[in-house]
Amino acid sequence: MLLIACPYCGPRAEIEFAYGGEAHIARPGPGVTEEEWAAFLYLRDNTKGVLAERWRHSHGCGRFFNALRDTRTDRILTTYEMGTPRPDIKEGEAA
Amino acid sequence: MQKFSAFSLARQALGRHLGWQPQWRSVAPKPSYDIIIVGGGGHGLGAAYYLAKQHGLRNIAVVERGWLAGGNTARNTTIIRSNYLFEQSSSYYEHALKLWEGLSDELNYNVMFSQRGCLMIAHNVHDVQVFKRHVYANRLNGIDNEWLTPEQVKAFCPPLNISPNIRYPVLGGALQRRAGTARHDAVAWGYARAASDLGVDIIENCEVTGIDRDASGRVTGVQTTRGPIRAGKVGVSAAGHSSVVMAMAGIRLPLQVNPLQALVSEPVKPAFPCVVMSNTIHAYISQSDKGEMVIGAGTDSYVSYTQRGGLHIPAHTLEAICELVPDFRRLRMLRSWGGITDNTPDRSPITAKTSVPGLYVNCGWGTGGFKATPGAANLFAWTIARDEPHPINAPFTIERFREGTLIDEAAAAAVAH
Numbered sequence: 234m235l236l237i238a239c240p241y242c243g244p245r246a247e248i249e250f251a252y253g254g255e256a257h258i259a260r261p262g263p264g265v266t267e268e269e270w271a272a273f274l275y276l277r278d279n280t281k282g283v284l285a286e287r288w289r290h291s292h293g294c295g296r297f298f299n300a301l302r303d304t305r306t307d308r309i310l311t312t313y314e315m316g317t318p319r320p321d322i323k324e325g326e327a328a
Numbered sequence: 329m330q331k332f333s334a335f336s337l338a339r340q341a342l343g344r345h346l347g348w349q350p351q352w353r354s355v356a357p358k359p360s361y362d363i364i365i366v367g368g369g370g371h372g373l374g375a376a377y378y379l380a381k382q383h384g385l386r387n388i389a390v391v392e393r394g395w396l397a398g399g400n401t402a403r404n405t406t407i408i409r410s411n412y413l414f415e416q417s418s419s420y421y422e423h424a425l426k427l428w429e430g431l432s433d434e435l436n437y438n439v440m441f442s443q444r445g446c447l448m449i450a451h452n453v454h455d456v457q458v459f460k461r462h463v464y465a466n467r468l469n470g471i472d473n474e475w476l477t478p479e480q481v482k483a484f485c486p487p488l489n490i491s492p493n494i495r496y497p498v499l500g501g502a503l504q505r506r507a508g509t510a511r512h513d514a515v516a517w518g519y520a521r522a523a524s525d526l527g528v529d530i531i532e533n534c535e536v537t538g539i540d541r542d543a544s545g546r547v548t549g550v551q552t553t554r555g556p557i558r559a560g561k562v563g564v565s566a567a568g569h570s571s572v573v574m575a576m577a578g579i580r581l582p583l584q585v586n587p588l589q590a591l592v593s594e595p596v597k598p599a600f601p602c603v604v605m606s607n608t609i610h611a612y613i614s615q616s617d618k619g620e621m622v623i624g625a626g627t628d629s630y631v632s633y634t635q636r637g638g639l640h641i642p643a644h645t646l647e648a649i650c651e652l653v654p655d656f657r658r659l660r661m662l663r664s665w666g667g668i669t670d671n672t673p674d675r676s677p678i679t680a681k682t683s684v685p686g687l688y689v690n691c692g693w694g695t696g697g698f699k700a701t702p703g704a705a706n707l708f709a710w711t712i713a714r715d716e717p718h719p720i721n722a723p724f725t726i727e728r729f730r731e732g733t734l735i736d737e738a739a740a741a742a743v744a745h
């Protein structure tokens with residue numbers, strides 16, 4: 234089970250959280266092509282390596298936040314608030 | 329190829345079994361092939377076999393990064409059935425089931441296909457309604473599936489506890505009698521042996537690291553850890569690594585990988601007569617011929633390539649199973665493991681041409697592709713050989729996600745298969 238540091242509540246067990254999938258996917262504006270809309274809805278990088286992803290502390294504060302996690306080891310490098318840019322941490326570096 | 333029969337077994341026994349040959353040739357990559365299949369799981373090996381057997385092609389290689397069938401082929405709980413809701417899905421899975429029924433003969437290899445029946449248990453009103461809908465839809469499509477009352481469930485599978493007072497009571501079940509299990513390794517080995525005999529090169533410990541294309545964008549070969557190999561066509565059947573391999577040709581897929589876990593108990597005498605599935609508690613149970621209870625659990629929620637997951641996932645399944653099958657309470661579990669399952673948003677696979685000429689993909693089988701092995705292999709081979717899909721796999725494109733023509737088994741079953 235993962236130990237996830239909620240930016241608001243601190244480290245908590247994974248069962249308190251709901252997964253929100255890949256982060257930083259912006260909804261494209263009106264007037265997009267079918268390709269862009271399909272990509273927004275369905276296409277994912279599915280990264281093998283450091284992935285930016287969303288979590289929600291659903292059984293805690295209820296808030297969404299982002300995490301950087303290495304999908305080859307499941308090690309979480311850092312967590313950060315929604316709306317802030319992806320931290321520039323490379324694989325192998327700790328937060 | 330040495331043929332397996334009672335006669336050859338007796339003859340080898342007289343020679344103290346020293347005369348058996350390796351089942352497939354171990355080869356180094358040639359500089360060039362007509363067709364390269366990336367991924368030596370059941371689907372990839374089978375595709376190579378059907379390319380050679382049914383389409384008369386000979387200059388084919390299967391390139392596998394690890395050892396043969398060490399991916400999800402070796403990790404799955406081997407449930408085989410075809411009672412999917414939508415016509416497109418049931419005809420694909422039924423095509424596979426029909427091939428399973430003749431596979432041991434076709435390959436001269438005992439794949440231990442056992443049609444012991446698969447019972448899907450309903451625990452609440454929603455399950456009852458959904459499963460009955462499946463039963464009716466399947467029957468309209470000519471696929472066997474029947475509804476059992478709790479008493480009939482108990483008669484078919486006596487170890488089940490049908491008390492109405494447990495946390496997940498048995499309200500009935502959908503039974504497909506032609507469903508069952510097979511021996512996972514045997515399927516891969518059988519295809520490898522038969523393909524090798526038809527001249528297919530099976531190259532292990534050779535990871536594809538790049539896909540080469542010419543100025544027009546057409547595929548010209550692959551880069552591997554054992555050097556470049558030229559190819560006229562490349563078929564990717566890399567299961568959990570489909571996104572990684574297809575990204576080498578600039579293609580993003582509608583896939584997300586999740587760990588899926590399974591575990592086996594110590595071996596016991598025959599005690600569990602059929603396959604039992606419960607989507608609600610994410611439990612998938614059968615007994616192997618060695619006597620182990622094989623138990624599949626649910627998926628972990630997050631993207632991961634680690635081939636392991638959290639203990640709380642199987643714990644949830646086991647807690648429910650201990651109530652549902654009280655006899656299992658004293659069983660000791662021997663091993664647990666995980667696999668990387670490649671899931672599409674509609675939980676239906678992709679077996680298709682791609683926007684890159686000469687590049688084909690078979691992926692998205694997620695948590696339920698073992699049952700499809702012969703069918704997917706057969707239709708992937710067809711698609712590669714003819715450069716167009718067979719009518720059965722024609723709906724299973726990447727473009728369906730743009731067109732909105734989803735085959736939404738995810739909504740139909742609400743969970744894995």
Ligand SMILES: Cc1cc2nc3c(=O)[nH]c(=O)nc-3n(C[C@H](O)[C@H](O)[C@H](O)COP(=O)(O)OP(=O)(O)OC[C@H]3O[C@@H](n4cnc5c(N)ncnc54)[C@H](O)[C@@H]3O)c2cc1C
Binds near residue numbers: 367393569612694695
């Ligand atoms: C725990 C678990 C239980 C399951 N239970 C069931 C079940 O009961 N019924 C069912 O129908 N399905 C089940 N499945 C799903 C099923 O196992 C898969 O859908 C199916 O096996 C995938 O096809 P495959 O056999 O070809 O994949 P794999 O055996 O995974 O083959 C893919 C191969 O591609 C290779 N590869 C990857 N990248 C590269 C590269 N760059 N270069 C070369 N080779 C590469 C891999 O090493 C691998 O050997 C289960 C899966 C898991 C994990």
